[in-house]
Amino acid sequence: MTITSDKELTDETLDQIDYLAKRVSSPFPMSVQEVNVEAAKIAEEAGIVVRDVIVLVGEHAERRSPGGHPSERNEAFVSVTRFRDNKK
Numbered sequence: 001m002t003i004t005s006d007k008e009l010t011d012e013t014l015d016q017i018d019y020l021a022k023r024v025s026s027p028f029p030m031s032v033q034e035v036n037v038e039a040a041k042i043a044e045e046a047g048i049v050v051r052d053v054i055v056l057v058g059e060h061a062e063r064r065s066p067g068g069h070p071s072e073r074n075e076a077f078v079s080v081t082r083f084r085d086n087k088k
Helices: 011-025 032-046 050-064 075-087
Strands: none
Touching: 011 032, 011 050, 011 075, 032 050, 032 075, 050 075
């Protein structure tokens, strides 16, 4: 994982990140603002920075989305994967 925090992530936090990634990679629209709000909640609960949550969501979402999947046209999916790519 390419995160800046040295804090160990709990199973609960990883489950929350995975759930958000599922929502982002689904063919149903999710706005970038919704992703940011959810990522901020997860980050606050885990005591890490939002950037790390978004990077992890992007990694999880991309693994869930094979080429040509409708989620690639989803605004939130494109946003989190671009953010993740820019932070590498």
